[in-house]
Amino acid sequence: MIPQDWALLVSALLFTIGVVGVLVRRNAIVIFMSVELMLNAGNLAFVSFARALNSLDGQVIVFFVMAVAAAEVAVGLAIIVNLFRLRDSVFVDEINLLKG
Amino acid sequence: MPLWIIPALPLAAVVVNLLLGDRLGKKGTAWLACGAVFVAFLGSARAVLHLASLPESGRVVIQTAYTWMRVGDFSVDVGFLLDPLSSVMILVVTGVGFLIHVYSTGYMAHDPSFRRFFLYLNLFMFAMLTLVLANNFLLMFVGWEGVGLCSYLLIGFWTERPSAAEAGKKAFIVNRIGDFGFLLGVLTLFTAAGDLRFDTLFAAAPLVFPAGGIVITTATLLLFLGATGKSAQIPLYTWLPDAMEGPTPVSALIHAATMVTAGVYMVARFHVLFDLAPVSLETVAVIGAATALFAATIGIAQNDIKRVLAYSTVSQLGYMFMACGVGAYTAGVFHLMTHAFFKALLFLGAGSVIHALSNEQDLRKMGGLAGRLPWTHGVMLVATLAIAGIPPFAGFFSKDEILSSAFAAGDRVVWLVGLIGAVLTAFYMFRLYLLAFRGPSRLTHEAEHHLHESPPSMIAPLVVLAVLSVVGGLVGPPMIEGGHPFARWLAPVFGGERAHAHHLPESTEWMLIVVSVVAALAGIAVAFQLYLRTPGAATRLREQWSGVHRALLNKYWIDELYERLAVRPIYHLSLWFWRFWDRVIVDGMVNGVGYTLEGASALLRMFQTGFVGTYALFFTLGVAALLFHLLRHHP
Amino acid sequence: MVPALFVGFSALLLVSALLVVLHRNPVTSALFLVVAFCALAGIYILMHAEFIGMVQIIVYAGAIMVLFLFVIMYLNLGADPERGAAIVMRRLVGWLAGAIVVAQAVLLLAGRWAIGPAGPPLDPSVGNTQALGVLLYSKFLFPFEITSLVLLVAMVGAIVISKGRGGKPNSSPDPSPEATFMGAGDARVSPMLRPGDSITPAASIAPAGEESP
Numbered sequence: 001m002i003p004q005d006w007a008l009l010v011s012a013l014l015f016t017i018g019v020v021g022v023l024v025r026r027n028a029i030v031i032f033m034s035v036e037l038m039l040n041a042g043n044l045a046f047v048s049f050a051r052a053l054n055s056l057d058g059q060v061i062v063f064f065v066m067a068v069a070a071a072e073v074a075v076g077l078a079i080i081v082n083l084f085r086l087r088d089s090v091f092v093d094e095i096n097l098l099k100g
Numbered sequence: 101m102p103l104w105i106i107p108a109l110p111l112a113a114v115v116v117n118l119l120l121g122d123r124l125g126k127k128g129t130a131w132l133a134c135g136a137v138f139v140a141f142l143g144s145a146r147a148v149l150h151l152a153s154l155p156e157s158g159r160v161v162i163q164t165a166y167t168w169m170r171v172g173d174f175s176v177d178v179g180f181l182l183d184p185l186s187s188v189m190i191l192v193v194t195g196v197g198f199l200i201h202v203y204s205t206g207y208m209a210h211d212p213s214f215r216r217f218f219l220y221l222n223l224f225m226f227a228m229l230t231l232v233l234a235n236n237f238l239l240m241f242v243g244w245e246g247v248g249l250c251s252y253l254l255i256g257f258w259t260e261r262p263s264a265a266e267a268g269k270k271a272f273i274v275n276r277i278g279d280f281g282f283l284l285g286v287l288t289l290f291t292a293a294g295d296l297r298f299d300t301l302f303a304a305a306p307l308v309f310p311a312g313g314i315v316i317t318t319a320t321l322l323l324f325l326g327a328t329g330k331s332a333q334i335p336l337y338t339w340l341p342d343a344m345e346g347p348t349p350v351s352a353l354i355h356a357a358t359m360v361t362a363g364v365y366m367v368a369r370f371h372v373l374f375d376l377a378p379v380s381l382e383t384v385a386v387i388g389a390a391t392a393l394f395a396a397t398i399g400i401a402q403n404d405i406k407r408v409l410a411y412s413t414v415s416q417l418g419y420m421f422m423a424c425g426v427g428a429y430t431a432g433v434f435h436l437m438t439h440a441f442f443k444a445l446l447f448l449g450a451g452s453v454i455h456a457l458s459n460e461q462d463l464r465k466m467g468g469l470a471g472r473l474p475w476t477h478g479v480m481l482v483a484t485l486a487i488a489g490i491p492p493f494a495g496f497f498s499k500d501e502i503l504s505s506a507f508a509a510g511d512r513v514v515w516l517v518g519l520i521g522a523v524l525t526a527f528y529m530f531r532l533y534l535l536a537f538r539g540p541s542r543l544t545h546e547a548e549h550h551l552h553e554s555p556p557s558m559i560a561p562l563v564v565l566a567v568l569s570v571v572g573g574l575v576g577p578p579m580i581e582g583g584h585p586f587a588r589w590l591a592p593v594f595g596g597e598r599a600h601a602h603h604l605p606e607s608t609e610w611m612l613i614v615v616s617v618v619a620a621l622a623g624i625a626v627a628f629q630l631y632l633r634t635p636g637a638a639t640r641l642r643e644q645w646s647g648v649h650r651a652l653l654n655k656y657w658i659d660e661l662y663e664r665l666a667v668r669p670i671y672h673l674s675l676w677f678w679r680f681w682d683r684v685i686v687d688g689m690v691n692g693v694g695y696t697l698e699g700a701s702a703l704l705r706m707f708q709t710g711f712v713g714t715y716a717l718f719f720t721l722g723v724a725a726l727l728f729h730l731l732r733h734h735p
Numbered sequence: 736m737v738p739a740l741f742v743g744f745s746a747l748l749l750v751s752a753l754l755v756v757l758h759r760n761p762v763t764s765a766l767f768l769v770v771a772f773c774a775l776a777g778i779y780i781l782m783h784a785e786f787i788g789m790v791q792i793i794v795y796a797g798a799i800m801v802l803f804l805f806v807i808m809y810l811n812l813g814a815d816p817e818r819g820a821a822i823v824m825r826r827l828v829g830w831l832a833g834a835i836v837v838a839q840a841v842l843l844l845a846g847r848w849a850i851g852p853a854g855p856p857l858d859p860s861v862g863n864t865q866a867l868g869v870l871l872y873s874k875f876l877f878p879f880e881i882t883s884l885v886l887l888v889a890m891v892g893a894i895v896i897s898k899g900r901g902g903k904p905n906s907s908p909d910p911s912p913e914a915t916f917m918g919a920g921d922a923r924v925s926p927m928l929r930p931g932d933s934i935t936p937a938a939s940i941a942p943a944g945e946e947s948p
Contacts, residue, residue: 003738005844007782010745012840014752016833021756022716023829026822027815029761029807031712033768036799037752040775043787051782054854056866059784060875063867066794067882071889073799077806078897084810091815093825096710713825720832727839731846 007048015041028080028090032073039069101147103180104165106190107229109140110222117222121215130205133218137201137225141194148187159184159592162235162299176296181235185593188433189232189365192440196357197225199561203448204349206557207455217257217347224250228358232365236297237286240366244282244330247359248275254354255346267342274339278329285322288315289373302372311376320373320380323366324387331363331417333391338659340414344406348451351406356413356443361436364420368429371594375427385425385506389517392418394656396524400531401652404461405450408532412487413443415521419502422514428505429594430587434576435498441572442486442495445565449480452554452562453536457547463532468541472551475559477537479566484533486569488526489620496617497573504578504612508604519619526623534631578609741781748774759814761807765800772796786864 014037021034043062050058084090113136121129151159164179182190201221208217227246234240249272256268286296292315293308295301309316327333332340332355343355354360367374367384374381392415399411416439423432454461456473470477486493489500499522506515543551553559576586583591604612630638642649651657707714751771755764772795779788857866871879 004850006738006741006745007778008844009841010748010778012844013749013837016837016840017749017752017756019720019836020829020833023713023720023832024826025756025815026713026817027761027812029803029810029812030755030764030815033755033764033803036768036795037755037771040772040795043791044775044778047779047782047784047787049850050784052850052853054856056857056870057874059787059863059867060870062784062787063790063871064875064878064882066790068885070794070799071885073802074889074893075896077802078893081806081810081897090810090812092712093821095712099708099710717828717832720836724832724835724839727836727843731839731842 004048004052008045011041011045011048014038014044026091026093028083028092029077031092032076032080036069036073039065101143101150102165103147103161103163103182103233104178106140106143106147106194107226107233109136109143110225110229112136113222114219114226117215117219121219124215126209126214129215129218133222134198134201134205136222137194137198140225140229141191141198144187144190144194147182148191151182151184151187156592160299164235168238176236176238178239179235179297180233181298182233183593184590185365185368185433186232188437188590189361190229192361192437193225193228193232193358196440196444196565197228197353199564200349200353200357200444200448203352203451203558203561204347206555207349207451208347209555209557211347213257217254220250220253220257221349221353224254224354224359228362231362235299237289238296241279241283241286244326244362245279247354247362248272248279248330251275251343251354251359254350255343257346257350261345264345267339267345271339271343274336275329278326278336280326281322281324281329282326285319285324285326288319288322292316292319298369302370305372305376309373309376312378313376316373317377317379320370320377321383323370323373324380324384327363327366327421328387329363330366331360331421332414333363333387333418333421334394337391337395337414338662341407341410341655344404344410348406348447348454351410352444352447352451355410356447357440360413360417361420361440364417364424364432364436367421367424368433368594371424371429374424381425381427383425384421385511385514388418388421388423388425389514389521390418391415392422392521393517393524394418396521396528398652398655400524400528401649403463403653405453405463405466405532405536406447406461408463408528409443409446409450412446412525412529415525416443416487419499419518419521422518423502423505426506426509426511426514428502428509430583430590431498431501431505433590434586435502438486438494438498438569438572441565441568442483442493445479445483445562445569446487448558448562448565449476449483452476452558453480455554455558456551457543458550460544460547463535465542465544465547466536467539467543468537470537473537473553475553475562479562480533480537482566482569484529486573487529488624489522489616490624491617492570492573494569494571494573496620497576497578500613500616501576501578503616504604504609507608507612519616522616523619523623526620527627530624530627531631534627538632539635578613737781741778744774744777744781747771748778759817761812761815762804765803765807768803769796769800772800784863786867 018034018036018038018041021037022031025031025034043065046058046062046065050056050062080090083095087095089095113132116132117124117129124132147161151161154161161182162179163182164177166178168176168178170176201218204217204221208214211217224247227243227250229243231240231243231247234243252268252272255271256265258264289301290296293301293304295304305316325336329336340355340360344351346354374384395411395414395418399408399415402408402411416435420432420435420439423429423435453466453469453473453476456469456476457466460466482493486495489496491497503515503518503522506512506518541548576584578584630641707718748771751767751774754767755771758764758767772791776788776791776796779785779791861869
């Protein structure tokens with residue numbers, strides 16, 4: 001049996017790595033990949049709780065999260081492609097058109 | 101009959117005029133305005149008749165229209181009081197007012213702002229009627245302020261004339277100073293007595309205020325300051341001569357017959373309070389007498405026909421205050437009434453002359469009009485005789501009563517001053533008459549060419565007023581046992597006066613009458629001598645006494661003195677307020693708010709960098725904060 | 736055995752995740768992400784979530800990462816040039832923030848906490864897939880159907896957004912099937928984004944935004 005604490009710890013660490021990736025990297029696609037990491041960290045937490053509670057609801061939620069993540073990736077990459085066409089760059093610190 | 105209808109009628113006419121005026125046309129406006137005042141007159145007559153039907157001891161009608169305000173214990177109503185005193189006032193105001201309205205339809209017939217004129221005129225009637233019918237200080241003050249406002253509007257009626265605008269401003273501002281005094285007086289009374297209603301206050305006054313006490317003296321003096329402003333006495337009279345810039349019917353109505361009498365009415369109305377403060381009464385008498393003489397001296401040197409009449413008004417008002425000051429309130433009100441008749445007549449007649457001569461107002465350019473303007477001449481002669489105090493015209497009875505009351509009260513100085521003033525009055529009024537109507541014609545070619553008698557709409561009211569000037573005094577013949585009819589009518593109001601009055605032996609009375617008549621005739625004789633019999637005599641006299649004449653012509657340079665002492669310092673103070681307080685401080689604060697906001701928003705704008713990374717960082721910090729919060733409260 | 740496997744898979748997961756974030760080359764990052772996903776799938780299987788594990792491989796590693804790689808190749812991205820002091824500052828702040836978050840998470844986990852009462856044990860005869868399927872079509876039917884709608888919308892959105900301005904070179908000027916699909920060719924769908932618009936309607940927001948900063 002996997003102790004639940006371990007799984008949650010892994011999930012937290014994975015999440016944090018995703019956060020760092022979002023904050024540190026300049027490349028929009030890599031940032032997006034870090035977001036995927038964060039999502040997966042959440043999935044891991046859900047599955048581990050589902051295991052601990054003997055319920056399948058957590059896994060169902062993971063299922064939906066994956067579906068939505070897929071949709072999100074599709075649209076997000078379309079946006080990034082469009083941005084690249086406009087600005088010829090995928091580096092987020094070169095794009096500040098929404099400056100207030 | 102509800103009393104509120106009387107002031108409400110002109111007010112309704114104002115509203116209709118405002119809303120529909122353009123569609124009514126000149127004729128419609130004239131009918132509306134005159135009609136409203138006429139119906140108000142009928143209403144007043146009806147109310148007075150009803151009053152007369154009441155027994156003498158209970159000759160008071162008090163009606164409350166509605167409660168104006170109520171705060172805790174304090175409440176003030178819109179309430180009306182009709183007693184013999186206010187009955188005289190409403191009849192005079194509506195009656196003479198109606199005649200002047202009719203006259204104005206002729207006089208202002210060619211004026212483009214015809215509608216606006218009657219709007220203001222009716223508004224004035226409303227304010228004046230409110231003033232005289234009010235049963236408490238606050239409502240009276242509303243009327244008081246209202247007549248001041250209308251005076252300003254009507255003096256500056258011809259807006260294209262800068263002198264008229266200046267005169268209007270002067271009238272309003274000088275009045276305001278008086279109103280300040282009035283208001284302080286009211287507040288003093290309220291603080292001391294806690295009541296603003298006349299009937300209850302006057303009943304309680306002898307108990308609340310010790311006779312001659314400092315509080316009542318101060319209050320009445322302050323009230324009298326208001327009266328000097330409204331009724332053009334020393335020191336606040338300077339606005340009245342300038343007010344002649346307004347159209348002549350305005351001068352007749354407001355500055356002769358009604359508004360300026362508000363001060364006299366006020367003193368008469370509050371006689372209970374004044375009787376409790378002998379110092380104030382003495383002040384009233386002294387100022388009245390001084391003003392009477394002072395203004396008369398200025399009047400003998402003026403060349404503008406309306407200016408002469410203006411100073412005459414100031415002088416005659418002095419007489420009224422003189423009467424009140426010696427306790428002869430009835431005499432004062434009597435003179436108020438007769439003066440309304442003949443002074444309105446004089447102004448309207450002067451207006452007729454001015455109209456006939458194509459707006460010429462200088463006496464030096466008139467002359468010989470007696471035959472050429474028969475009607476105008478006739479009524480003006482009647483009025484001049486009346487004001488000079490020649491029996492049996494109205495002015496004689498009232499003026500004589502004032503003088504004999506002063507004599508009887510022991511105030512010989514006041515009597516003497518009044519007598520000298522009577523001589524001067526007769527003199528300058530006949531000077532005016534002779535210069536305008538007699539002697540060789542000094543008309544300009546223009547005036548000569550267009551000379552014409554006034555239309556019936558202007559002549560008819562003049563005739564009515566002339567009749568009143570003849571018979572108006574007959575209600576008050578002297579030396580009648582128990583008082584003449586007018587005095588008996590007013591007795592319920594001034595009841596205590598009878599105990600106050602000293603009765604003179606009949607022989608003294610006769611002697612006083614003879615003295616006044618002789619004085620008047622003397623003045624007339626001198627005038628005839630100087631201006632008719634010996635041509636050039638007046639000019640020679642003027643050159644001999646040129647210094648004195650210059651002082652009189654320049655009104656003793658009082659206006660210039662006021663300008664130097666008061667107007668200019670205040671103007672510079674205002675300028676300082678504007679330059680420093682308004683522009684720097686107030687604008688600085690207001691603009692400062694704007695700048696501060698701008699600065700703050702510039703600061704806040706720095707958060708919107710447009711970089712996704714910055715926003716993500718803030719997200720993360722937010723999450724960290726949340727987790728921190730969770731950690732802290734984790735058991 | 737299972738704990739050891741778990742530790743191994745987790746280590747692989749965390750290391751490859753870290754390398755995703757650290758590598759300069761986006762292609763390398765993507766490939767390491769694939770490794771991470773596979774490790775995660777392994778963990779799922781260890782937790783008896785077999786279906787989820789398979790779906791993880793099929794969808795995430797198989798479809799999503801392929802899409803990522805496709806886009807990276809399409810955009811012809813090279814390694815990220817990292818330069819400038821600002822970048823260092825940013826990296827410091829980022830790592831710091833991450834450190835704070837992980838410290839807090841660890842502290843939270845270390846504290847006292849508990850989950851609710853466990854439900855009845857699962858029937859071992861029913862497979863994970865079967866059990867999930869039953870649940871999906873009964874209790875979670877509505878979200879299930881909605882998810883299909885979400886996917887549809889995403890598909891349409893991706894097409895609409897990436898159409899770009901002026902249409903593709905090999906499409907006819909007449910409304911193409913995609914353009915008229917669901918009224919997408921009728922260009923008044925939304926005030927912000929129309930077919931053929933880039934995501935920043937340059938004309939209205941940033942008139943001077945055409946030149947790159």
